[in-house]
Amino acid sequence: MSGVVGFVGLGHMGGPMAASLVKAGYRVIGYDLVPGLLASAVDAGVEAAASAAEAASGADVVITMLPAGRHVLALYREEGLLASAAPGTLFVDCSTIDVADARAAHEAALAAGHRALDAPVSGGVVGAEAGTLTFMAGGEATDFARAEPLLSAMGRKAVHCGAAGSGQAAKICNNMILGISMIAVSEAFVLGESLGLSHQALFDVASTASGQCWALTVNCPVPGPVPGSPAGRGYAPGFAAPLMAKDLGLAANAARAGGVDAELGLRAARMYTEFADAEGADRDFSGIVRAIRERSGSSSGSPDASASASAASLSEASPAQNGTPA
Structure with a gap:
């Protein structure tokens, strides 16, 4: 041509x-x-x-x-x-x-x-x-x-x-995976913070272990481990949260219409809609980690600093108290 x-x-x-x-x-x-x-x-x-x-x-x-x-x-x-x-x-x-x-x-x-x-x-x-x-x-x-x-x-x-339509079908399936995995990665980092684990330590393990995924290694939702990720730019959007909410909404509609039991996909769609309608309106979709952190009762602007303090506290606890096998 x-x-x-x-x-x-x-x-x-x-x-x-x-x-x-x-x-x-x-x-x-x-x-x-x-x-x-x-x-x-x-x-x-x-x-x-x-x-x-x-x-x-x-x-x-x-x-x-x-x-x-x-x-x-x-x-x-x-x-x-x-x-x-x-x-x-x-x-x-x-x-x-x-x-x-x-x-x-x-x-x-x-x-x-x-x-x-x-x-x-x-x-x-x-x-x-x-x-x-x-x-x-x-x-x-x-x-x-x-x-x-x-x-x-x-x-x-x-x-x-x-x-015809198969490209769109592949796209919404792919982005359902992406939305769910970003929520999972974000929850893992917030959990790690509560357990005194630094962001870098969790990244170094998960990025080379079974937790490895694009949401972690390319679009990491916390600043530091991946310098080029939106987290290092104040969550300025690469892929904006409202667009993720839109794509997950399309996937959710298709799942309902097809009678597919997509429990995680439907939940991810609701979470991203709530995030996009609130503080995520002008943020990258990885910024959902902040919403998860806030709902978890942590408002620290420096999660790694908080994690270090938690680690010190945990180190003073007995094995029975901190759950470490005796």
Whole structure:
């Protein structure tokens, strides 16, 4: 295919993704409702379009990265995106949306004479900026093969998961694992604090033992062990808590609809909704450790210092008192 890509949605994820395509040699024509986001994309080499329809006109592939399914469907059905594209254009939606909405968008594209993939991503803003995203794609194998060079330019792995909607299905399952594991890691650190264990000691053990997971080794919820994690930046979001709440809500809805006994997934969805609606509104999803700490009765701003004091106290206790086998 030629190198003309229409890109609609140039926010925290879409902007860096479009910039990666420019770096790979593609001509990218982009649009975003927010002028500042469009201006930033132009600075990265994206050509500005006056509308979403204009971005799609003349493009070989149109990529969308939008907040919710209703935005995708409105753009496809009501705002002229499909109608403005040349017949046979491949539409790749990288938004994270409901499986049913993804399938509806796919059908709308096919009915308009186009091809379509749902291809949500994992990796957050850091992955988008570094070009290390993972794409989970649903649709025809031939369309996936056509899109794969573009996906490879924006990420390091692309998986064809099956028919339309399968990419979204894989994404919500993956993020249910991530949400549950982040809560588990956060609870473990808070438990460790209460037992006098330093963050570094717990990290050094768990990161090389059976507790190892991405939530621990890459996005560690406490400052120190992983210098690049959001915890070291005041929980400035890489993957914001409201987005995790949204994804877990999609997973919870799918679990209920399918009659799946997803007790931990449903509980994680409730916890992240509560966190996102309160202090986590503008924080990384790993910041849920603070909510867990507060509910546990600890308000220490320096958990390791608190842990050291607890360790000293424990060292003075008898084996029977501190639970150590005699």
